[in-house]
Amino acid sequence: MRTENLSSENFSSGKRNYFIDFKRAINDSDYICITRSDKLQSGGYRGSNVVVFEEDFHFLVSAFSSLFQSAAHLDYQGIGGIQQLSKTSIKGRKGISSSAAEMQPREKFVSYGAQGVNDAELISMLIGTGSASQNAVATSEEILKAAGGRLDRIYAQDFESLSTFKGIGVAKSCAILAALELGRRMCVTG
Structure with a gap:
């Protein structure tokens, strides 16, 4: 039996495609798979993904919540926030x-x-x-x-x-x- 895809979302930005899948594994545990697929000049694709298992969902949600709260606070301060969220602003936090x-x-x-x-x-x-x-x-x-x-x-x-x-x-x-x-x-x- 293969993994079951319960729900999916995707979005694209230029030559990059992102897929967020909510899946069920063979052992009945749920997980989220976030995949980035880049179109190569050769016409092929290179993909990378991150898997977050059910027992760690709360960490993922907490991290996103903190990230977006910080970004909103930066926006409120006139620093740019969500529109200009960059690696340097996160790394310096x-x-x-x-x-x-x-x-x-x-x-x-x-x-x-x-x-x-x-x-x-x-x-x-x-x-x-x-x-x-x-x-x-x-x-x-x-x-x-x-x-x-x-x-x-x-x-x-x-x-x-x-x-x-x-x-x-x-x-x-x-x-x-x-x-x-x-x-x-x-x-x-x-």
């Missing part, structure tokens, strides 16, 4: 995703539990992304430093105060304050 996977806060949390991550890493998991100039952990460290390293001092602030940090807007500041409020309520009712 200092995001969490550029760290080794085992050092990223979410992966550390999964591997070592809540005790295996520090306060800044926990906050960074709430805010998701930092700014174009620093990642979410660095932004979280900045917030903690301003509060003297004390979560209760962050909790005492309002969303407008937290929104003064670069990369923190209303949504992210409210997420931080909501998490701290949940913790407070748990202590009160616990």
Whole structure:
């Protein structure tokens, strides 16, 4: 029995063709195959592909999400963003995703539990992304430093105060304050 093609999309750009296929393998596991096919001067084609298996889909989605959030942020800053996304702008990024996977806060949390991550890493998991100039952990460290390293001092602030940090807007500041409020309520009712 061969692999089954469940769904396909494709697009072309000049002499390049791209195919994104959602497939099912012989062992019933699903995977995504991304193929690039270049037309050669000889008339033939040269292809290369990347396969992402089902258990890693969440990494692929997370990476695309971070990439497009960063690109949109660059566009918002007037840097060009999605229209001018280039290898140099990605290579120069200092995001969490550029760290080794085992050092990223979410992966550390999964591997070592809540005790295996520090306060800044926990906050960074709430805010998701930092700014174009620093990642979410660095932004979280900045917030903690301003509060003297004390979560209760962050909790005492309002969303407008937290929104003064670069990369923190209303949504992210409210997420931080909501998490701290949940913790407070748990202590009160616990």
